[in-house]
Amino acid sequence: MSDRTDGRSDGTSPEESRPSISFVTPRYGADIIGGAEHAARMLAERLVQRGWRVEALTTVAGDIQRWSPGYPEGETTESGVVVMRFKVDKGRDPRFQLLTRPTEFYATSATENEAADYLELQGPVSNELVEAIRESDTDHVAFYPYLYHPAVYGAKTVTDRVVLHPAAHDEAPLYLPMFRELFETAPRIVFHTGAEERLVRSVFRISQARRITLGLGIDPAPENAPDNGAEILGFDPAQPYICAVGRVDTLKGTTMLADFVASYRERHSVKPNLALVGTVAVAPDEKPWLKITGPVSEEEKWAIIKGSSALISPSYYESFSLVMMEAWSVAKPVMVNSRCEPTREHIERSGAGFHFGDYPEFEVGLELLLEQPALASELGTRGQKYVTDNYSWRAVMERYTNFLL
Template sequence: MARKRIAIVVQRYGPEVLGGSESLARSLAHLLSDVYDIDVLTTCAKDYVTWKNEFPAGESMDGPVRVLRFKVDRQRSKWFNIYNALMLKVPHTRWMEELWMRMQGPYSSDFLNYLDAAADNYQAFIFMTYMYGTTYYGSKKVKGRYLLVPTAHDEPFIRFRFFQETFGSSRHVVCLTDEELVLVKKNFRLRDDRLSVIGVPIGECLGDSRSAVEKYGITGNFIAYIGRIDVMKGVDTLVKYFNRYASESDSELSLVLCGSGPLKIPSSEKIYQLGFIPEADKFGIMHAALATVQPSRYESYSISVIESMACSTPVLVNGECAVLKGHCEKSGGGMTFFSYEDFKSSMDRLINDADLRQRMSLLGIAYVNENYSCDVVGKKYISLLDGLTTKP
C-alpha cells in the first residue's frame, strides 16, 4: 500500500533555525517520516525579524524529509513595529487586521501558487503556528483539510477577528498543553472532538557537559537560558534580575545565554553570550547548568523547559505564564518567580540545597518520559492523522 503524503507548513525550517514552533515542525517531520512521506513547505527566510531570503529556493532533503522552500515576496516593512504597537492600543477594523497580517508576513506568492497546483498530492496538511502568513494565507487554500498546531499564547493577536476562520476551517486543532487548550476554547467555538492535547516529542538529549563548558570557557556554577535573545522572551528581565543578584550576593554564579536575536546585551564578566550553538553543545550546557531559566510570559509549550527536565536539570520559570507554571506544578521539576524577590529566593535555594536539586531532577525526568517521549507523541499524531485522512 502506498504511503500517505503529509505536508507540514512552517514559516522557517532547518537545524540552524532557532524557534519553538520551528523546532517542533522539524521534530514532527522526522518522527512522522517513519510512517508517512513528509514534505515540509517553508520559506527561504532564516530570520523572523526581516524575512530576508537566505536559503536557496527549491527542493532539498533533511534526512528522510523532503523540504520545499519558496521565496518571500518582500522583507518585513520597517514600519511594522510602529503599526504593531498601534494595533495593540487602538480599536481596529477587519481591514486593519488584514494589513497587519500583510506587514507581519511572511508572504510568498510562489508558496501559494504551489498549493493551488499541488494541494491534491497531499492527504493532509499540518500548519504550524497560527499567527504567521504561511498559515493564514496557506490554510485558505486547503480549508477543511488541515490540522492546526497553533502554539497559541495569551496575547492580543489571538483575538483578531480573522483568526476565527483560521481555527474554524481546520479539521482538528492540536494544543501542546492543557493551559493552551483552555485558551483556545475561550477564544474559538470548536467542538471538543476537534481538539486534542499532544506535547512536543523529546528524544535523547545527548551532550557532554564537561566538553561543552570547556569549549566555551565557562567556569563555576551557572544558570542558562536557551532561546531567542529578545525582549518578547523576557531576556531583558532575566539579565536585570541576574545582574542585581550577582551584585547583592556572594555567589560566583554566572549566566549563560544560548541563542541569537535582536536584543543587545552589554558585555559582562559574569554573562557568557554563546550565540547559536550546535545541539550537542546545547544539551551539554543544559546538563551542566545549576538550572535553566525561562523568563517569557508568552509560551505555548517551551521546548527548552522540557529538554532541560530531560537533561535532569531543574527549571526556573516566569510564573505569569500559565503554561510554564503548569509544567512546574505538574512535574515538581521546577520553580516559578513573579518578582525579583522570588527570583532571589529561588536562586538561593537552588545554590544551597543539593537535595532539592536532586528531587526536582528526578521528578522532571519522570514527567518528560510519561508525557513527551517520541513513542507517546508519535502514536497520538499517527492516530489523529489516520483519522483525518480517512474521514469524509
C-alpha cells in the same frame, strides 16, 4: 508520481496508498533551533520514519527579523522530507512595530483591513507558497504556527484538510479578526499544553474541531555528552552558572533575567554566572559574569545545559518550551516566569522546579537551588520522570498518528 500499481487490487500505487501530510511553516531547516519550525520538522521527520509521505511547504527565509533569504528556492529532500521552498514576495517591513502598534493595542476592535495590513507588514508573504498549498495532494495539511500569512491564506484553500498547530500565546495578534476563520473552521487542532487549549477556547469557538493536547517529543542527550559547559562559556568552573536557551530578546524576558541575576549577585555570597544561549535580537548590557553565546551547536547546547546549576525560562510567551524538557531530561531543575501559563503548568504538574512572578520570588527560588544541592537534585529527578512519562517520542507519535488517521 508513478502510474505503476505493482498489482494492487484497488489500482493504487504503493506511494499513493501511504498516508501523507504537508507541513506549512514560514521557514524550515535543520539549523533552525527551537520554536514552531523546529517542532514541525521533528514531527515531519518522525512521520517519515513511520512510513508516511511527508512534504514541507515553506519559504526561502532564514531569519525572522526580515525574512531574508537563507536557503535557495526549489525542492530538496532532507531526512526523508520533501522540502519545497518558495520566494518571499514581502518580508517583514522595517517599520512593522511602529506601524502596527495601534492595531495591536486595539486588537479586539481592529477592522478586517487593519488585520490584513498587519499580516502583510509582518510577513512572510509568498504567493507561490499559497498556490503550492492549494495544489498539494496530501491527506492532511498541517499549519505551524497560526500567526503568519501562509497559515491564514493557505488554510482557506484546503479547509477540509487543515491540521492547525497554533503554538498560541496570550498575545495581541491572537485577538485580530482574521484569525477567527482559521481557528473556527479548522477540522483538527493540535495543542502543546492544556493551558494553550484553554486560552484558545476563551477566544474562539472551536467545538467543530477534533482536538488533542500533544506536546512534543524530546530527543535524548547524546550518549556521553560532556558537561564542560563552563569551559565552553569561559566561566570559572568553581563558580556555578545558570542558563537560558532560546532567542535573546527583551520580549523573551532575557533582559529581565540579567537584571535579576545582577541583583542576586549583589545580595548573596554565592554569585552565579549567567549564560544566554541562542540567536540575539536584543542583548542585555555586557557584564563580566554574563555570556551571550549566539547560536551554538547541539553538542555545545547539551554541554551548557548539563554543566549548569539550573535552566531558567524567563519568557512571558511560550506554548510548550522544548528546552525545559531537555533540561529535565538530564535531571536539571528549572525555573520559569509565572506569567507564562504553559510553562507554569509544567512546573505545577511535575513538581520539578519553581515559578517566579517578581524578583523576590526569583531570589528565593534561586537561593534554594544554589544552596540546597540535595533539593536541586530531587527536583531534577522529578523532571526527568515527568519527561519520560509524558514526552517520549514513541508516546507522542503514537498519539499523533492515531489523531490523524
